[in-house]
Amino acid sequence: xxxxxxxxxxxxxxxxxxxxxxxxxxxxxxxxxxxxxxxxxxxxxxxxxxxxxxxxxxxxxxxxxxxxxxxxxxxxxxxxxxxxxxxxxxxxxxxxxxxxxxxxxxxxxxxxxxxxxxxxxxxxxxxxxxxxxxxxxxxxxxxxxxxxxxxxxxxxxxxxxxxxxxxxxxxxxxxxxxxxxxxxxxxxxxxxxxxxxxxxxxxxxxxxxxxxxxxxxxxxxxxxxxxxxxxxxxxxxxxxxxxxxxxxxxxxxxxxxxxxxxxx
Amino acid sequence: xxxxxxxxxxxxxxxxxxxxxxxxxxxxxxxxxxxxxxxxxxxxxxxxxxxxxxxxxxxxxxxxxxxxxxxxxxxxxxxxxxxxxxxxxxxxxxxxxxxxxxxxxxxxxxxxxxxxxxxxxxxxxxxxxxxxxxxxxxxxxxxxxxxxxxxxxxxxxxxxxxxxxxxxxxxxxxxxxxxxxxxxxxxxxxxxxxxxxxxxxxxxxxxxxxxxxxxxxxxxxxxxxxxxxxxxxxxxxxxxxxxxxxxxxxxxxxxxxxxxxxxxxxxxxxxxxxxxxxxxxxxxxxxxxxxxxxxxxxxxxxxxx
Amino acid sequence: xxxxxxxxxxxxxxxxxxxxxxxxxxxxxxxxxxxxxxxxxxxxxxxxxxxxxxxxxxxxxxxxxxxxxxxxxxxxxxxxxxxxxxxxxxxxxxxxxxxxxxxxxxxxxxxxxxxxxxxxxxxxxxxxxxxxxxxxxxxxxxxxxxxxxxxxxxxxxxxxxxxxxxxxxxxxxxxxxxxxxxxxxxxxxxxxxxxxxxxxxxxxxxxxxxxxxxxxxxxxxxxxxxxxxxxxxxxxxxxxxxxxxxxxxxxxxxxxxxxxxxxxxxxxxxxxxxxxxxxxxxxxxxxxxxxxxxxxxxxxxxxxxxxxxxxxxxxxxxxxxxxxxxxxxxxxxxxxxxxxxxxx
Numbered sequence: 040x041x042x043x044x045x046x047x048x049x050x051x052x053x054x055x056x057x058x059x060x061x062x063x064x065x066x067x068x069x070x071x072x073x074x075x076x077x078x079x080x081x082x083x084x085x086x087x088x089x090x091x092x093x094x095x096x097x098x099x100x101x102x103x104x105x106x107x108x109x110x111x112x113x114x115x116x117x118x119x120x121x122x123x124x125x126x127x128x129x130x131x132x133x134x135x136x137x138x139x140x141x142x143x144x145x146x147x148x149x150x151x152x153x154x155x156x157x158x159x160x161x162x163x164x165x166x167x168x169x170x171x172x173x174x175x176x177x178x179x180x181x182x183x184x185x186x187x188x189x190x191x192x193x194x195x196x197x198x199x200x201x202x203x204x205x206x207x208x209x210x211x212x213x214x215x216x217x218x219x220x221x222x223x224x225x226x227x228x229x230x231x232x233x234x235x236x237x238x239x240x241x242x243x244x245x246x247x248x249x250x251x252x253x254x255x256x257x258x259x260x261x262x263x264x265x266x267x268x269x270x271x272x273x274x275x276x277x278x279x280x281x282x283x284x285x286x287x288x289x290x291x292x293x294x295x296x297x298x299x300x301x302x303x
Numbered sequence: 304x305x306x307x308x309x310x311x312x313x314x315x316x317x318x319x320x321x322x323x324x325x326x327x328x329x330x331x332x333x334x335x336x337x338x339x340x341x342x343x344x345x346x347x348x349x350x351x352x353x354x355x356x357x358x359x360x361x362x363x364x365x366x367x368x369x370x371x372x373x374x375x376x377x378x379x380x381x382x383x384x385x386x387x388x389x390x391x392x393x394x395x396x397x398x399x400x401x402x403x404x405x406x407x408x409x410x411x412x413x414x415x416x417x418x419x420x421x422x423x424x425x426x427x428x429x430x431x432x433x434x435x436x437x438x439x440x441x442x443x444x445x446x447x448x449x450x451x452x453x454x455x456x457x458x459x460x461x462x463x464x465x466x467x468x469x470x471x472x473x474x475x476x477x478x479x480x481x482x483x484x485x486x487x488x489x490x491x492x493x494x495x496x497x498x499x500x501x502x503x504x505x506x507x508x509x510x511x512x513x514x515x516x517x518x519x520x521x522x523x524x525x526x527x528x529x530x531x532x533x534x535x536x537x538x539x540x541x542x543x544x545x546x547x548x549x550x551x552x553x554x555x556x557x558x559x560x561x562x563x564x565x566x567x568x569x570x571x572x573x574x575x576x577x578x579x580x581x582x583x584x585x586x587x588x589x590x591x592x593x594x595x596x597x598x599x600x601x602x603x604x605x606x607x608x
Numbered sequence: 609x610x611x612x613x614x615x616x617x618x619x620x621x622x623x624x625x626x627x628x629x630x631x632x633x634x635x636x637x638x639x640x641x642x643x644x645x646x647x648x649x650x651x652x653x654x655x656x657x658x659x660x661x662x663x664x665x666x667x668x669x670x671x672x673x674x675x676x677x678x679x680x681x682x683x684x685x686x687x688x689x690x691x692x693x694x695x696x697x698x699x700x701x702x703x704x705x706x707x708x709x710x711x712x713x714x715x716x717x718x719x720x721x722x723x724x725x726x727x728x729x730x731x732x733x734x735x736x737x738x739x740x741x742x743x744x745x746x747x748x749x750x751x752x753x754x755x756x757x758x759x760x761x762x763x764x765x766x767x768x769x770x771x772x773x774x775x776x777x778x779x780x781x782x783x784x785x786x787x788x789x790x791x792x793x794x795x796x797x798x799x800x801x802x803x804x805x806x807x808x809x810x811x812x813x814x815x816x817x818x819x820x821x822x823x824x825x826x827x828x829x830x831x832x833x834x835x836x837x838x839x840x841x842x843x844x845x846x847x848x849x850x851x852x853x854x855x856x857x858x859x860x861x862x863x864x865x866x867x868x869x870x871x872x873x874x875x876x877x878x879x880x881x882x883x884x885x886x887x888x889x890x891x892x893x894x895x896x897x898x899x900x901x902x903x904x905x906x907x908x909x910x911x912x913x914x915x916x917x918x919x920x921x922x923x924x925x926x927x928x929x930x931x932x933x934x935x936x937x938x939x940x941x942x943x944x945x946x947x948x949x950x951x952x
Contacts, residue, residue: 319714410801432713577708
């Protein structure tokens with residue numbers, strides 16, 4: 040489904056602030072893979088996601104999605120094939136527009152927007168059904184402005200919006216990091232349900248080691264702009280957090296593990 | 304005496320307010336919906352007036368001339384849009400650049416003259432100040448209301464369509480809009496085109512109303528537009544929630560602004576202080592909701608204590 | 609919501625309809641009252657009848673500016689001298705914005721003025737557009753034909769409009785330029801592109817100068833910001849510079865002086881204010897006198913002595929050759945004896 044070949048990206052090249060975020064990154068995702076991505080700060084996780092989404096352009100290498108070379112496509116053109124949930128709950132939705140309007144927007148992702156009515160009665164019924172999956176009571180508040188919702192509700196909504204039109208690839212960038220534990224758990228459950236139901240190829244960045252192990256069929260650890268560890272299937276299921284930390288130390292060649300990793 | 308002459312002046316103030324209201328709706332589209340600060344309007348207002356008056360002087364039908372003014376206004380908006388989205392120039396600067404260029408363009412359109420009259424006695428004007436107090440079909444209030452009703456209706460429909468929703472999303476959250484597959488470069492430009500088309504239409508009607516187009520007539524227009532938008536929001540924001548009503552609130556804001564201006568004039572104060580007093584009275588209006596709130600909380604607090 | 613909106617709009621309309629009278633403006637009501645008074649007081653002396661009439665005169669001035677201020681003052685003085693306490697003024701200033709003129713004129717009409725003084729082109733156009741009944745006298749307007757789009761201009765506007773023009777005879781100004789600078793070959797015509805009156809004067813004087821064998825070039829600035837750079841360009845390629853009665857130039861004489869004096873280029877100005885600031889000589893008209901002449905016209909109209917539709921546009925009563933002593937000395941210009949020095 041996704042082939043990232045030899046991708047590199049340096050920010051502020053040639054200056055004192057130069058930072059090589061991606062360094063000869065190679066990664067292949069198969070259809071239906073649910074990959075969790077972990078790594079220390081500056082490892083290149085978000086940069087990789089942004090590169091795939093098209094928010095940033097890579098310096099070298101190629102990105103091929105379902106046989107389509109999307110390396111030079113602008114972000115809005117790639118949006119037809121991707122679903123994204125950002126870390127910031129404010130980013131994924133339009134606060135001044137209603138829930139149903141946001142869903143209608145997401146529903147038309149990848150299609151030409153015409154002068155037909157923005158939301159039809161049939162649309163509304165469809166959205167109510169979809170919102171029920173989230174189990175947050177949002178189906179009763181379809182005309183409420185999204186700005187009135189809590190962070191967790193907005194993230195759940197963003198998740199729904201990202202998957203309304205079944206995307207070829209779902210990108211989740213630490214989407215529960217800004218939520219309290221209870222809401223985070225709810226959102227992750229919803230994620231699991233939706234991904235399973237639609238058999239979506241998914242990449243999920245997370246700082247939580249336990250979540251990284253629990254969810255998905257494959258785990259990737261990034262370090263210094265490339266993939267350092269790649270575990271899948273049975274091996275992944277039986278990983279423990281301690282083992283993961285050891286793997287990280289070995290891969291990064293340092294005994295000091297990141298504070299954030301330890302705190303999970 | 305004061306009130307009777309104020310009442311006498313009301314029709315004129317309302318008519319002017321409504322015509323400026325069209326321009327204020329244009330400003331609302333860029334400032335509130337698209338979240339872009341567009342200063343092109345200072346130039347496109349005069350452009351609309353210039354195009355309309357020169358076409359009519361050449362014998363063109365007045366409604367056709369108004370349509371042409373609208374289209375040329377859209378061109379101006381397109382220039383600003385392209386400068387902003389394709390050349391990476393910040394929106395405010397792009398607007399200023401276009402407005403600067405429009406000064407020369409307007410002079411050219413007007414045949415290198417800075418002022419062109421259009422007499423109601425010689426041409427079939429759509430609106431004219433001459434008839435603002437008449438109880439007849441020639442009264443400019445009538446075409447003003449009809450035009451506003453039609454425009455608000457069209458905009459209400461347009462922003463409810465898929466494309467229109469895309470435009471609103473662009474203004475609400477540009478990153479998210481992009482992530483939803485909307486080409487924000489195009490939607491921003493379309494929004495600017497729509498807005499400046501309306502501003503040019505307003506300029507065309509105003510030029511007919513006052514009987515002449517002047518190359519400087521747009522100077523300071525953005526201030527009036529923003530004042531109208533904010534007055535409308537502040538006074539009627541809680542009451543008018545429907546989008547069409549929000550646009551009406553903007554027009555009402557423009558009318559209030561012109562009524563205030565009229566009041567200041569009728570008060571007969573030192574003429575040099577016209578702008579100072581206008582600003583003071585507008586500031587007073589805008590402070591009302593804030594004071595209402597604080598009075599309410601004080602009262603509530605005492606009751607709960 | 610829709611109901612509330614409908615109610616609000618309906619209320620506004622009702623208010624404006626209530627204010628909409630028929631076509632019975634101030635002039636006719638004043639005339640009817642005057643007629644009623646005359647018949648009623650037929651037995652009494654005429655002096656008493658005159659004392660009963662009061663007039664309200666509206667003034668719409670475009671911008672605060674010495675020349676325009678002088679014209680308004682002259683106008684008011686003429687009226688006060690003739691009618692004393694019977695005349696009151698409703699004076700408004702558009703603060704430089706032409707769009708305010710329509711609002712001001714609306715206010716004047718609403719206050720039932722008996723006559724409107726339109727001081728400058730935009731007020732004149734606004735007044736002409738807003739009323740066909742109330743007498744409108746223009747002043748400080750250079751060319752009525754182009755301001756009001758009159759074909760076959762014969763000197764009288766007609767209808768409810770007349771006034772005075774501040775056009776100093778351009779042929780005499782061209783002659784003055786040649787008298788003072790017989791050896792000059794090139795003339796720079798400096799003015800603000802946003803002022804039609806300036807363009808008009810530049811076009812006309814260009815004709816006279818070119819007829820006399822001089823080469824002319826136009827230098828137009830857009831506003832205060834590029835006065836200096838455009839003036840510099842004019843200095844680089846002209847022997848003499850001419851500035852018409854341009855409002856923007858009049859507000860920026862210091863800036864112009866700072867360029868022309870060091871460059872040694874003399875300036876012939878269209879009016880005294882500009883000459884005082886940066887010029888060497890001018891054919892001066894007095895804006896005060898112009899306003900005064902307009903006031904005399906107003907008196908005739910208000911008292912019914914004359915009919916405005918037959919009054920031709922009047923010009924400045926007299927012109928005086930004046931020179932700026934300091935600048936002439938600085939630029940080594942010798943001035944004939946019949947010139948009068950401008951006082952400080």
